[in-house]
Amino acid sequence: MFPVPAFLQCPNPDMEQFPVIETRDINKTFPGVKALSGIDFTLLPGEIHCIVGENGAGKSTFIKILSGFLRPESGDIVIGEETFRYLSPHLSQEQGIQVIYQESLLVPQMNVVENIYVGREITGKLGFIDRRKALSETRKVIESLGIALDPQAMVENLEVADRQFVKIIKALAMNPRVLIMDEPTAMFNAQDTGVVLKLVEDISKRGISVIFISHRLEEVARVGDRVTVFKDGRTVASHDNPRRNIDLAMITREMVGRSVDAFYKKVKTHPGETILEVQGLKLDKDSPEVNFTLRRGEILGIAGLVGSGRTEIVEALFGAGKKIQGKIIIRGREVTIDRPSDAIRAGLGFITEERQRTGLALGLSVAKNMTIAGLNKFKRAFITPADEIRSAGRYVDDLAIKTPSLQQEVRFLSGGNQQKVVIARWLFRESEILIFDEPTIGIDVNAKAEIYRLMSKLAANGAAIIMISSEMPELIAMSDRVLVIKHGQITTELVGENITEEKIITYAFGVTDDEQTA
Amino acid sequence: MLSVIFGALNPRFLSMRNLLAIFQQIAVLGVATMAMALTLISGGIDLSIGSMIGLSTVIMCRLIMDGTAVPLAILIGAVVPVGCGFLNGVIVAKSKCVPLIVTLGMGYVYYGFALVISGGLFMSMQGQFRTLGRGVIAGIPIPMYVVILMVLGTHVLLKYSKFGRRLVALGGNETVAFLSGIGVDRLKIITYTLGGAIMALASLVLVSRLGNVLANVGEGYELRALAAAIIGGVTFEGGRGNIPGVFLGVGLLGIVQNGLNILQVSSYFQTLALGVIIVAAVVVSNIEKIRQ
Numbered sequence: 002m003f004p005v006p007a008f009l010q011c012p013n014p015d016m017e018q019f020p021v022i023e024t025r026d027i028n029k030t031f032p033g034v035k036a037l038s039g040i041d042f043t044l045l046p047g048e049i050h051c052i053v054g055e056n057g058a059g060k061s062t063f064i065k066i067l068s069g070f071l072r073p074e075s076g077d078i079v080i081g082e083e084t085f086r087y088l089s090p091h092l093s094q095e096q097g098i099q100v101i102y103q104e105s106l107l108v109p110q111m112n113v114v115e116n117i118y119v120g121r122e123i124t125g126k127l128g129f130i131d132r133r134k135a136l137s138e139t140r141k142v143i144e145s146l147g148i149a150l151d152p153q154a155m156v157e158n159l160e161v162a163d164r165q166f167v168k169i170i171k172a173l174a175m176n177p178r179v180l181i182m183d184e185p186t187a188m189f190n191a192q193d194t195g196v197v198l199k200l201v202e203d204i205s206k207r208g209i210s211v212i213f214i215s216h217r218l219e220e221v222a223r224v225g226d227r228v229t230v231f232k233d234g235r236t237v238a239s240h241d242n243p244r245r246n247i248d249l250a251m252i253t254r255e256m257v258g259r260s261v262d263a264f265y266k267k268v269k270t271h272p273g274e275t276i277l278e279v280q281g282l283k284l285d286k287d288s289p290e291v292n293f294t295l296r297r298g299e300i301l302g303i304a305g306l307v308g309s310g311r312t313e314i315v316e317a318l319f320g321a322g323k324k325i326q327g328k329i330i331i332r333g334r335e336v337t338i339d340r341p342s343d344a345i346r347a348g349l350g351f352i353t354e355e356r357q358r359t360g361l362a363l364g365l366s367v368a369k370n371m372t373i374a375g376l377n378k379f380k381r382a383f384i385t386p387a388d389e390i391r392s393a394g395r396y397v398d399d400l401a402i403k404t405p406s407l408q409q410e411v412r413f414l415s416g417g418n419q420q421k422v423v424i425a426r427w428l429f430r431e432s433e434i435l436i437f438d439e440p441t442i443g444i445d446v447n448a449k450a451e452i453y454r455l456m457s458k459l460a461a462n463g464a465a466i467i468m469i470s471s472e473m474p475e476l477i478a479m480s481d482r483v484l485v486i487k488h489g490q491i492t493t494e495l496v497g498e499n500i501t502e503e504k505i506i507t508y509a510f511g512v513t514d515d516e517q518t519a
Numbered sequence: 520m521l522s523v524i525f526g527a528l529n530p531r532f533l534s535m536r537n538l539l540a541i542f543q544q545i546a547v548l549g550v551a552t553m554a555m556a557l558t559l560i561s562g563g564i565d566l567s568i569g570s571m572i573g574l575s576t577v578i579m580c581r582l583i584m585d586g587t588a589v590p591l592a593i594l595i596g597a598v599v600p601v602g603c604g605f606l607n608g609v610i611v612a613k614s615k616c617v618p619l620i621v622t623l624g625m626g627y628v629y630y631g632f633a634l635v636i637s638g639g640l641f642m643s644m645q646g647q648f649r650t651l652g653r654g655v656i657a658g659i660p661i662p663m664y665v666v667i668l669m670v671l672g673t674h675v676l677l678k679y680s681k682f683g684r685r686l687v688a689l690g691g692n693e694t695v696a697f698l699s700g701i702g703v704d705r706l707k708i709i710t711y712t713l714g715g716a717i718m719a720l721a722s723l724v725l726v727s728r729l730g731n732v733l734a735n736v737g738e739g740y741e742l743r744a745l746a747a748a749i750i751g752g753v754t755f756e757g758g759r760g761n762i763p764g765v766f767l768g769v770g771l772l773g774i775v776q777n778g779l780n781i782l783q784v785s786s787y788f789q790t791l792a793l794g795v796i797i798v799a800a801v802v803v804s805n806i807e808k809i810r811q
Contacts, residue, residue, distance in 0.1 A: 341698050358694065362696075376685065
């Protein structure tokens with residue numbers, strides 16, 4: 002009845018044995034970090050090739066090299082019969098590579114059809130947009146995929162799952178040879194996940210190769226023809242999965258692999274009295290209740306995948322994020338925390354993850370950034386530079402902040418020194434409960450060790466610390482206890498010897514028997 | 520440098536009388552620029568300040584013409600811009616809308632009220648309340664004292680007070696200010712209200728000097744104050760700028776305008792020149808970003 006669009010046609014079966022993409026010895030370095038070392042990767046026509054690995058294992062970097070957003074230092078990318086040193090975004094698309102990113106790249110104020118054809122609108126004779134043709138083409142694709150989606154619905158009114166479909170259709174409409182999906186099921190419930198997975202299988206049956214990145218190992222086992230494990234910028238293993246029964250325990254072990262090097266270890270203290278108790282904290286009506294306690298002298302690690310809701314929990318605690326209920330008891334007294342000023346008054350300090358965006362006013366001086374949360378520490382109404390030197394100056398010495406003066410704008414400081422300024426802000430305020438969200442992100446190795454030593458010292462002096470981290474060695478070496486978060490819920494609490502990379506990953510990824518939700 | 524050029528072109532420029540005249544001309548602008556600078560540094564802007572002058576002065580005159588006691592009329596006239604600033608602050612803080620648009624619209628509201636109250640006619644102070652604008656102490660016109668005190672006061676407030684610290688932090692990074700426990704909404708309302716209070720003073724000086732006004736008497740002050748502030752080193756992003764610099768910006772604008780007057784450049788061309796200066800100042804102040 003209708004001509005079948007090209008991308009829905011089956012490929013020539015003779016092509017099957019040649020890889021669509023092959024990378025050879027890809028290397029990529031970021032300042033201070035070797036992001037990828039010697040990646041050899043093969044993608045066959047029509048296969049679903051899953052990539053798994055921890056946060057920071059190099060998956061995203063590798064995808065960005067395939068999509069042309071990053072250039073490797075060395076190595077070859079072979080696509081079909083052509084060999085490239087690197088790709089550009091344009092070249093990558095031209096070679097038939099389409100990426101569906103986690104973050105939405107749709108225009109919410111446009112409807113489904115308009116989004117699919119944005120930038121390459123179908124025009125009629127006079128140059129006007131041919132809406133009817135675009136609509137009928139889109140309908141055809143939706144029908145062929147067997148999903149229910151109104152092509153004229155506004156994207157802003159769509160459910161998350163449907164938006165994901167729109168992204169997929171949009172990518173398919175470009176006639177790709179390769180579809181890369183970065184955590185396509187991350188925010189779905191079980192039912193929608195099933196639909197997406199089925200769709201992925203359909204797509205691969207049409208001869209389109211899929212690179213499927215997921216943190217959910219059950220999914221990987223279910224759809225993957227092959228599974229490649231990334232670890233510290235290397236591919237550590239690649240398994241065929243013809244019977245969909247790959248050993249997930251083995252995969253987990255391979256993801257962990259590295260022995261945890263004791264680069265710095267928190268000085269063991271005897272935790273003092275309980276300073277903070279969180280009881281029945283709920284962020285919204287569907288989210289699980291969160292309960293935990295924190296004692297003086299303790300570092301409480303919070304582990305979990307990116308997007309697992311770790312930050313949201315501490316933001317709620319600090320009065321900076323939404324919450325609908327929950328009792329917060331500090332030093333034995335219940336406190337109401339509706340906004341950060343309440344939390345600060347109760348003795349909390351928050352060192353945020355995005356230092357440059359939410360931690361510092363970059364154009365302001367070291368002194369101004371340092372004193373902003375504790376201006377009331379100044380007794381007099383007016384503050385002179387001499388007052389600043391007297392009161393804030395000692396933190397420059399105590400924390401060894403490298404800056405020519407207190408009046409230097411913080412944007413000229415290195416990452417490590419900037420982080421020290423943020424920490425100094427809360428020391429100046431005399432906060433006793435410090436929340437560190439990814440304390441060493443974007444900081445070089447030496448400064449990292451300094452930050453660890455500082456956190457350890459603070460704990461030894463009676464402060465209580467909550468540390469969110471995605472870095473396993475950091476969590477293991479620094480934490481007295483670790484809470485593992487998954488989907489906003491504390492899945493386990495690990496103490497002492499039980500804090501191992503394997504356990505954290507197991508609970509964070511949820512490859513356990515008590516797994517019911519996903 | 521500009522003074523020298525204008526002085527060379529016309530010797531009258533450098534006379535003492537003319538220098539005093541420049542000061543007199545920039546007195547109202549100087550005060551108004553303090554209001555503009557404060558809102559800009561806090562990360563906002565108030566484009567309704569020109570209309571506040573119109574509304575305030577028209578109300579004063581109307582009350583006096585209707586027989587209200589002069590002190591009461593002046594008090595009411597002075598409270599009006601404070602209220603306007605408060606209203607701007609509340610809308611900006613609570614609606615989370617772009618202050619540029621909010622205050623542009625509110626400027627029309629205030630101007631509209633001024634037109635309604637005045638019926639579009641000249642309003643007169645009937646010879647009352649002349650000292651503030653025209654008086655002289657020790658050979659120096661009173662508006663000069665006013666502007667100098669205002670500049671010093673704003674400078675100290677911004678640089679040394681806790682309020683000033685919080686305001687600069689708010690402009691520097693609103694999220695950081697919020698996470699540091701600053702009541703961001705409240706601080707915005709206070710800042711705009713303070714701007715309104717400063718405009719009350721500007722209105723009093725102007726109405727006292729002019730004696731009678733039209734509803735559009737404050738027209739253009741917002742843009743000139745903006746230009747002076749930007750020339751003086753304040754940025755649109757907020758968090759940056761110091762008051763002595765801003766005052767230099769005011770002086771520069773005053774000198775240019777006076778010089779053009781003395782050279783008898785038509786007011787049409789002066790408008791054109793002002794526009795060019797404003798755009799040039801904004802572009803120059805953005806040079807660092809362009810380079811990036």
